[in-house]
Amino acid sequence: MSAIYFSxxxxxxxxxxxxxxxxxxxxxxxxxxxxxxxxxRSVEKIAETRxxxxxxxxxxxxxxxxxxxxxxxxxxGIEELLGIEVPPRAQYIRVIMCELSRIMSHLYxxxxxxxxxxxxxxxMWPFGDxxxxxxxxxxxxxxxxxxxxxxxxxxxxxxxxDGIKEHTLKTLDYFQGRLKEYDAIFFSNPIFKRRTKGVGVxxxxxxxxxxxxxxxxxxxxxxxxxxxxxxxxxYDELDFEIPVFSEGDAYSRxxxxxxxxxxxxxxxxxxxxxxxxxxxxxxxxxxxxxxxxFSRVEAARGELACYIISDGTRKPYRVKMSTPSFxxxxxxxxxxxSMLADLPTIWMSLDYWPLDxxx
Amino acid sequence: MNExxxxxxxxxxxxxxxGTPERLRQHRIVVTVEKENLLDIAKFVKDTYDLNYAISVSxxxxxxxxxxxxxxxxxxxxxxxxxxxxxxxxxxxxRQTPRTPSLISIWKSVEWxxxxxxxxxxxxxxxxxxxERLLLHEDWDEExxxxxxxxxxxxxxxx
Numbered sequence: 077m078s079a080i081y082f083s084x085x086x087x088x089x090x091x092x093x094x095x096x097x098x099x100x101x102x103x104x105x106x107x108x109x110x111x112x113x114x115x116x117r118s119v120e121k122i123a124e125t126r127x128x129x130x131x132x133x134x135x136x137x138x139x140x141x142x143x144x145x146x147x148x149x150x151x152x153g154i155e156e157l158l159g160i161e162v163p164p165r166a167q168y169i170r171v172i173m174c175e176l177s178r179i180m181s182h183l184y185x186x187x188x189x190x191x192x193x194x195x196x197x198x199x200m201w202p203f204g205d206x207x208x209x210x211x212x213x214x215x216x217x218x219x220x221x222x223x224x225x226x227x228x229x230x231x232x233x234x235x236x237x238d239g240i241k242e243h244t245l246k247t248l249d250y251f252q253g254r255l256k257e258y259d260a261i262f263f264s265n266p267i268f269k270r271r272t273k274g275v276g277v278x279x280x281x282x283x284x285x286x287x288x289x290x291x292x293x294x295x296x297x298x299x300x301x302x303x304x305x306x307x308x309x310x311y312d313e314l315d316f317e318i319p320v321f322s323e324g325d326a327y328s329r330x331x332x333x334x335x336x337x338x339x340x341x342x343x344x345x346x347x348x349x350x351x352x353x354x355x356x357x358x359x360x361x362x363x364x365x366x367x368x369x370f371s372r373v374e375a376a377r378g379e380l381a382c383y384i385i386s387d388g389t390r391k392p393y394r395v396k397m398s399t400p401s402f403x404x405x406x407x408x409x410x411x412x413x414s415m416l417a418d419l420p421t422i423w424m425s426l427d428y429w430p431l432d433x434x435x
Numbered sequence: 436m437n438e439x440x441x442x443x444x445x446x447x448x449x450x451x452x453x454g455t456p457e458r459l460r461q462h463r464i465v466v467t468v469e470k471e472n473l474l475d476i477a478k479f480v481k482d483t484y485d486l487n488y489a490i491s492v493s494x495x496x497x498x499x500x501x502x503x504x505x506x507x508x509x510x511x512x513x514x515x516x517x518x519x520x521x522x523x524x525x526x527x528x529x530r531q532t533p534r535t536p537s538l539i540s541i542w543k544s545v546e547w548x549x550x551x552x553x554x555x556x557x558x559x560x561x562x563x564x565x566x567e568r569l570l571l572h573e574d575w576d577e578e579x580x581x582x583x584x585x586x587x588x589x590x591x592x593x594x
Contacts, residue, residue, distance in 0.1 A: 113570035120555075121584050125591055156460075284512045287489055287544025298514055305517035306462070318516075370463060370508060370521055372490075379517075381490055381508065398491030398508070398548075405547050434570055 077102055084419070086114045092430035096408065096423070100416060108411035108419075112402075116434040123395040128154055128364055131395070133225045138397060139432040140222055141184045144170070144177035145375035147227040149382040150395075152308060153371040154229040157364050157386055163355040166231035167310040171347045172244075173217070173226060174309070174373075175340040179251070180209050181376035182333045182340075185427045189330070190262065192420035193271055198262045205254055212247045216240055231357025241348045248341045255338055263334055272327040276410040276422035279324055286406040290378020291336070292426055295329035297322030302374040314346045326425035333427070362390050377401055377427055401432035438464050438520070441484065449476060462519040470526050470535045477524065477541050480509070486522055488512035489538075492548035494556040496530075496587045503528045503558055505535055507545065528558055537563040557583040 078101075085095035093114040099107040119138050123131045135150050136143040148170055155162060162170075183206040190198025210221050216237055218224035226233050262268055278288070283296035293300045301318045303311045319335035321328035366388040372381040378400030385394040407426045411419055441464060442456040453476060454467040468476045480486055486509040495504045505526045511518040528535050537560035538545050549560045550569050560566065568575065571584070582589055 113568070113572075116570040118584055121589075121591065280514070284487060285543050287542070293512075298512060298516065300512055300516040302517065306519040368459070368465075370459075370523065372521075379490070383491065383493055383506070383508065385495055394493075394495050396491065396493035396506075398493075402547065402551075403490075403544070406544065 094430040142181040142376040144173040189424040230360040291332040296324040489542040533558040555585040
């Protein structure tokens with residue numbers, strides 16, 4: 077039987093504009109090559125032409141499902157160059173926003189994963205619940221639904237509104253109840269287990285060698301999480317665990333994200349409980365001293381690093397964003413040798429986000 | 436091993452060949468090496484400090500100094516996670532003949548990053564198996580022959 081060659085994408089195949097070049101023989105994938113770049117906007121080039129603060133809305137657009145972590149990595153870099161300390165209250169608010177962002181990003185992933193596996197309820201529920209987070213928490217705190225440019229160098233843009241604590245805790249009460257239902261209908265579902273267990277197995281040494289990051293790495297038995305390994309914001313004052321599963325298959329990667337939603341909810345509760353009083357931002361200068369900085373955070377998809385070179389002017393000389401989706405690209409090679417029917421499972425188990433990879 | 440010890444050891448071992456290793460802050464070291472010594476030193480730091488995990492590869496353009504700098508960010512990934520140390524390896528490259536050895540033989544994961552740097556800066560990575568279009572449009576060469584968007588002489592329309 078001769079092999080056939082075809083593309084999946086670049087039309088929006090459910091997870092963004094991105095193409096997989098697939099070579100198929102019978103039912104087996106012989107070769108799978110990712111072809112990113114369809115949504116490349118050259119964020120790094122444009123960033124060199126704008127002032128530091130103007131870059132916040134630009135840079136957050138590289139990953140709209142997880143804006144808080146992206147802007148936080150950038151803000152932390154500038155703060156380090158300026159040599160300023162961010163007030164504790166702002167650090168706690170940043171944790172709250174980053175964890176809300178993580179939950180919303182994982183819900184987005186879960187919905188698309190559900191529909192990729194033909195589970196339409198799992199498409200509707202997370203999108204519905206994500207909207208509750210958007211309207212009841214993100215919009216109330218930051219004033220916009222998705223791209224809120226809330227985390228800025230020096231702190232956050234506004235203080236928390238009155239009554240937001242009760243409101244968020246109520247949302248979390250509802251959500252944590254929902255997670256049990258997600259578990260019953262999806263994660264404990266025998267069909268889901270059969271479609272994901274043993275599929276797309278990535279061993280621990282390969283995961284490190286390929287340089288994958290985030291839940292993809294933690295699904296392969298490596299406890300790599302910047303929140304613990306190089307704590308930033310207020311993470312070192314909060315008590316949380318890092319879920320790790322060692323099988324390395326699509327099921328492990330899914331469970332990592334599922335557990336993280338629960339853990340993020342607990343982090344948000346603790347952050348509200350311990351929220352200090354005081355300022356929510358400090359004044360920053362527009363001119364940033366000469367130097368270079370490499371700051372990193374744990375975004376929803378993994379380690380996100382920001383490398384800034386400053387030449388002492390109001391505009392960055394160079395901004396490099398090393399994004400988790402780009403680093404997870406080698407993970408698509410897991411499709412090689414698997415069956416065509418497992419393609420959507422492996423694809424979605426990597427939680428690849430084309431905007432994040434292409435920048 | 437702390438940053439000062441690493442810097443001392445690198446100086447002892449490589450002397451002239453390694454420039455001046457610099458400590459930016461806690462857990463951040465910058466080492467500048469010439470491309471002739473790159474493979475030796477990269478292999479040494481990987482084996483000695485167990486820097487098995489390449490985070491990113493980037494380029495910087497310095498037209499006034501007639502050079503590019505290729506920057507590798509490296510760290511250690513154990514079963515228990517990242518170690519906080521990040522070692523930055525900088526390689527100056529002549530702007531007229533932008534070539535440097537690929538580090539794929541040492542860190543497999545730099546493959547996509549080097550390909551991106553090749554495309555956006557026009558820096559050739561010798562020994563890289565696949566320097567092909569990655570992020571830019573496939574018709575880029577027809578419209579912008581020999582132009583590389585992240586170089587400083589590539590201006591945006593509103594600049």
